[in-house]
């Protein structure tokens with residue numbers, strides 16, 4: 054029975070589902086039958102530990118009973134209502150989010166996901182400042198819609214170019230692969246800030262509406278900013294009247310051991326974009342948390358943007374439930390603890406055992422294992438943006454994990470360790486032990502001494 058069910062799922066998928074970011078004939082998506090907690094399984098009953106929380110959105114794991122109950126209860130009450138009505142769960146979700154953001158980000162514009170959040174944040178910044186340019190980092194991802202893909206610095210942008218104008222990319226801090234020949238973190242921080250200041254000078258401060266950055270860069274490497282970097286960017290934005298947009302679509306809602314990652318560095322942006330962890334993606338939801346000053350721009354003047362499903366009740370009920378669960382179950386602190394006590398030490402041990410592990414870095418439940426062919430030169434295990442046969446070594450590492458029941462999140466030459474933030478210590482340690490075995494494959498390619 055299970056095999057024929059899987060065959061049906063596979064048949065419909067292969068014949069009718071057009072998948073994101075893929076050459077349609079070259080993929081063979083696994084038919085996923087169910088999930089619970091940090092695990093999901095296929096139709097043959099093979100179980101996988103979800104080491105990347107799906108697309109780093111599943112902060113609460115699969116099928117949290119209180120989440121399912123909240124969605125069912127909302128479905129029985131009111132499935133949908135247009136955005137121009139006031140609605141109980143929409144208002145409650147906005148209030149709970151506003152109470153947890155730093156500073157006076159007291160207003161929330163809801164979207165269906167992260168890309169629409171960055172689109173709208175930039176639109177707000179442009180209208181608020183009367184300027185048009187947006188500065189974003191090369192090592193960034195901000196979504197795949199028209200403007201969001203232009204904001205994106207990574208190669209996913211290339212296929213959509215020419216994209217909208219007025220987007221300028223800069224180099225952010227990345228001590229392990231410094232763009233600034235820096236020898237240590239303080240130097241990297243100072244030079245990255247000097248570079249951003251220079252970029253602002255060359256572009257013309259009076260033309261720049263916003264600097265948009267991921268508080269902790271996600272897909273492009275889990276780049277935790279050096280101490281002082283975000284505060285330095287805040288200062289530059291203040292000095293030149295530029296809106297600071299922190300994209301917390303991936304980093305927010307507990308992932309980094311804070312409600313919002315910026316809180317770790319006591320920085321208050323003007324706008325925060327969120328999605329994913331706001332309700333673990335049980336129902337699509339994203340949004341922009343807006344400061345009083347920017348909200349005031351639209352007090353007497355209409356905001357020229359909207360979405361049929363802005364503040365969808367099912368999604369907002371899931372957000373309310375999720376925020377309560379994060380609080381009741383102490384999961385923000387748990388994410389921090391898992392990073393400090395379980396993930397961090399286990400990954401450091403991998404670095405000691407495997408020559409191919411060049412660096413491990415991260416905070417909370419947000420970590421990267423960076424794989425190299427040579428620790429001295431830091432040559433990446435696979436090249437930047439590797440595809441086809443260039444990507445084989447990483448594909449083999451991923452396959453070795455999957456064979457042993459761990460579903461990894463890989464990007465370029467990195468394995469990202471971003472499990473649900475309520476994962477159990479023991480299962481997480483076991484999953485990292487599987488990664489440990491899989492890294493023997495990466496070691497085969499090691500050419501350094």
Ligand SMILES: Cc1ncc(COP(=O)(O)O)c(C=O)c1O
Pocket residue numbers: 108165166167168169171194195196197267271272300301302303304328329339
């Ligand atoms: C930092 C960041 N911003 C924006 C997005 C886009 O979100 P979505 O896929 O929900 O549109 C993502 C998605 O991975 C992201 O990681």
